[in-house]
Amino acid sequence: MTRLERIRQITDGSRCFARACFWSSLIVTLASLPSGGWAAPKRESGKALEIYFVDVEGGQSTLFVTAQGESLLVDTGWPDSNGRDADRIMAAAKLAGIKQLDFVLLTHYHMDHAGGITELAAQIPIRTVIDHGQNREPQAAATEKVWEDYQKLLGKEKFKRIVAKPGERLPVKGIETKVVSSDGALIDKPFSEGVEDNPACKSSERYPADHTENARSLGVLFTFEGLRILDLGDLTSDMEMKLVCPQNKLGKIDIYIVSHHGTSSSNSPAFLDAIAPRVAVMDNGAAKGGAPASWDAVKNSPRLEDFWQLHYSDEGGAAHNAADPFIANLAGPDAGNYLKLTAWPDGNFEVFNSRSKQTKRYAPAH
Known part of the structure; x- marks a missing residue:
């Protein structure tokens, strides 16, 4: 014994x-507790890229702050709930030491991604907004309401607006930001030379076309000194497969922000096998996202070292959740804990869990 x-x-x-x-x-x-790589947080402010994964209860809001001090917020969470999500984003901004948002990128107009922008704009200056263009789901009342509110805000605040197209680079200082997908269009060429056909495409599952705003998601590949971070919003499996078939246009990914909160209509196994992330971060809620099939596709991808979650997934149960140290919010009352990823120019990075106050470090990929 x-x-x-x-x-x-x-x-x-x-x-x-x-x-x-x-x-x-x-x-x-x-x-x-896992033994390898766990340590107290490193303190090298001003030299690193910082990424805050804000808990917006199954929506998305991810704050990037570059070593040059530029800030980019991907999505703004839900509206209402007494301003809960705007307050949590503001708390992350305070931790990051920023007093304005240089860019706010809306991946698409579903309520859990773009619904919180009006409440957020009332609390912090926003210089530039980035989106994919027109709402393509006007028949969905909640989505159309988000779009209409956004249009009112654009007219009132006079933000600079960028309608992003695949293949473009966004003007964020301190991190390379390439648009992968936007408004149903995708990059048409691989990001690197010498890419060969993907043999897995011949036997991979075929997925029906998605006609919602999810398939219109504005997806971005971020690169910081060789570290590659992929965020595709809620892009669906039919679109994912076009990115890796017949060729893998994305290449291997270091940090994968799990698409669509880990729901079953995204994160196809062939896609995960192709991008082969080292670390995955899932912005799910207790009762939203973390579907077992999607979780398995991420967990079983060939290079995965760790799978981080904002919440324990009720749907996932014991068999389809990460170990406790990798979950920001365990089962029980809502605590709003966040995850923070810090990356340095030498390729080292770490993930900090605000619930446990534990940090895990990762060496550069070989």
Whole structure:
């Protein structure tokens, strides 16, 4: 019997005095933590790219702050809930030490991605907004309302607006930002030379065309000193396959922001096998995202080292959730914990879990 098994036997027994149980439980917790790469956060402000994954309860809001001090917010979460999501974004902005948003990128006009922009704009100056153009789902009342509110905000605030097209580079200082997808169009050439046909395409599943705003998502490949970070919003599997078939136009990815919160209409196995991320971060909610099929596709991709989640997924259950140290918000009352990724020019990066106050470091890829 191992030491850990003996401790569990003691704490599971019918006789457990308070002090003994406390210390035994603490030892179990510490013994259960992954050992490799865990450390206190590094402190090298001003030299790194920082990415805050804000908990907006199954929507998306991801704040990038470059080493040159430029800020880019991808999506603004939900509206209402007493301004919950705008407040959480503002908390991340305060942690990052920024007082304005240089860019706000809306991947598409669904409420969980673009619904919070009006409330956010009332709290912090926004210099430039980036979107894919017209709302393509006018028949959906909630989505059309988000679009109409956005148009009113554009008219009122006079932001600079960029309607992004595939293949373009966005003017964010300190990080290369290439548009992969926008308004149903995709890049037509690989990002690197010498790409060969993808043999997995011949046997991969075929997916029906999606006609919602999801397939119109404005997706971006970020590159920081060789570290490649992919965020495709809610891009669906039919569009994913066009990015990797017949050729893999994206290449290998280091950090994958899991598409569509980990729902089953995105994250096809052939796509994950092609981009082969080292680390995945899923901005799911307890009751939204984290579908087992999607989770498996990410988890089983060939190079994956770790899978981070903003929430424990109720749908995933015990078999389809990461270990506790990799989850910002465990089952139970809403706590709004965030994840933070910090990357340095030498290729090292780390992920910090604000719930556990634990950080895991990653060496450059070889």
